[in-house]
Amino acid sequence: MSYKLQLYSVAASSACERVRIALALKQVKYETIIITDLPPGEFSRINPQGLMPALAIDGQVINQSMAMLEFIEETWSQPALLPEDPVRRAEVRAFCQMVLSDIHPVGTNRMRKKLREGFGLSEADTLEWYGHWAATGFAALEKILTSTRGEGPYCFGAHPTLADLVLIPHMHTAHGLGIDFTGFPSVMAVFGHCVVQPAFVGAARENQPDA
Ligand SMILES: N[C@@H](CCC(=O)N[C@@H](CS)C(=O)NCC(=O)O)C(=O)O
Incomplete structure (x- = not known):
């Protein structure tokens, strides 16, 4: 699967860290955009909820880390992060x-x-x-x-x-x-x-x- 992924992230956020671990385990390439480097107001424009992280998938921004984890799991099957049963x-x-x-x-x-x-x-x-x-x-x-x-x-x-x-x-x-x-x-x-x-x-x- 070749999606262009951009993870809007900050180091100290646990919700961002969840997504970084998933991408690392699946060895998926992505660009990190550090939210605190964005101009004031820019992140709230990108992600209406304004919470971290956000994931742009070919430019389509997704919020909520669990939705990101499920997307990553469904798109890159190995290693599986959900049991079969x-x-x-x-x-x-x-x-x-x-x-x-x-x-x-x-x-x-x-x-x-x-x-x-x-x-x-x-x-x-x-x-x-x-x-x-x-x-x-x-x-x-x-x-x-x-x-x-x-x-x-x-x-x-x-x-x-x-x-x-x-x-x-x-x-x-x-x-x-x-x-x-x-x-x-x-x-x-x-x-x-x-x-x-x-x-x-x-x-x-x-x-x-x-x-
Ligand atoms: N349910 C959301 C929670 C996101 C969330 O709360 N992120 C924290 C960082 S871990 C945040 O944006 N905090 C900013 C704040 O509370 O003002 C998700 O899982 O993505």
């Missing part, structure tokens, strides 16, 4: 949603800014707010990963799936927001394995040009 695929997708729908949003800059500026919370309060939802969410992820742990070093077995691509970048963010993972040994085991894999290393925030 439909029930297992549903499990992987559910795991992804636990992170990107239920944990990630409450810690985003925009949510915490609104809590500070709209509701008068301190920075410490906003971190406590996020910490509550992160602890609840990671406790559930820990239960799942404890049940799959014998199957391989990734979330769901011997090979990476979309679950790993969503989990690891959010752990980078969560760590930066003060989350302590010592109570989540199965989560930490997956993290320890993934972060030394070349695709994860190359996509990590510290290895981006705008880091």
Whole structure:
């Protein structure tokens, strides 16, 4: 498949990092456009929601990182990032949603800014707010990963799936927001394995040009 891909990205965004890992695993070539290098207002013109990342596919801009991951998975089949078994695929997708729908949003800059500026919370309060939802969410992820742990070093077995691509970048963010993972040994085991894999290393925030 030969699409021209341009990823609008910033180094420190976990949603951008998910997509960078997928493209690296599939060895798909793409151009990176660093959002913070764009003129003021330009990114909101390109992506009406104004959230990072955006992916231009032959000039057609797609938002929402999960839609990008699904597009990449459907377009470049190898290595497969969803299991063959439909029930297992549903499990992987559910795991992804636990992170990107239920944990990630409450810690985003925009949510915490609104809590500070709209509701008068301190920075410490906003971190406590996020910490509550992160602890609840990671406790559930820990239960799942404890049940799959014998199957391989990734979330769901011997090979990476979309679950790993969503989990690891959010752990980078969560760590930066003060989350302590010592109570989540199965989560930490997956993290320890993934972060030394070349695709994860190359996509990590510290290895981006705008880091
Ligand atoms: N559901 C969206 C979330 C995107 C998102 O929240 N991106 C963050 C960066 S990780 C962002 O744009 N943050 C800016 C802000 O919160 O103001 C997706 O998965 O693409």
